[in-house]
Amino acid sequence: MGKHAPISYQPRLLGSQEAATYLGVSETTLRALEIPRRIMGGRKLFDRLDLDRYASELPYEGDKANADEVDLCDQHFGLKR
Numbered sequence: 001m002g003k004h005a006p007i008s009y010q011p012r013l014l015g016s017q018e019a020a021t022y023l024g025v026s027e028t029t030l031r032a033l034e035i036p037r038r039i040m041g042g043r044k045l046f047d048r049l050d051l052d053r054y055a056s057e058l059p060y061e062g063d064k065a066n067a068d069e070v071d072l073c074d075q076h077f078g079l080k081r
Contacts, residue, residue: 012048013038019046023055029077 014022020030030046035054037044058073 010048013040013045014048014051015043015045019051022048022051025077032076 010022011018016027016030019035020027023030025033033054035046035050038047039045
């Protein structure tokens with residue numbers, strides 16, 4: 001048996017690789033985002049709740065009120081419109 005028992009749910013605190021996968025971005029992109037990290041035993045971990053909050057605050061494509069924000073978001077991720 002391994003060091004940890006397998007779990008069937010997403011842990012709340014995630015390393016950078018897991019957090020990037022959770023958001024669907026690269027680790028390089030994740031590090032460029034202004035998402036706070038928590039410190040536990042010297043490890044810097046992303047809180048899944050902070051990742052959810054960040055994703056929920058992103059503007060929707062086609063929302064005219066947020067068109068400038070969408071353009072900035074696209075530019076940040078290297079996308080052209």
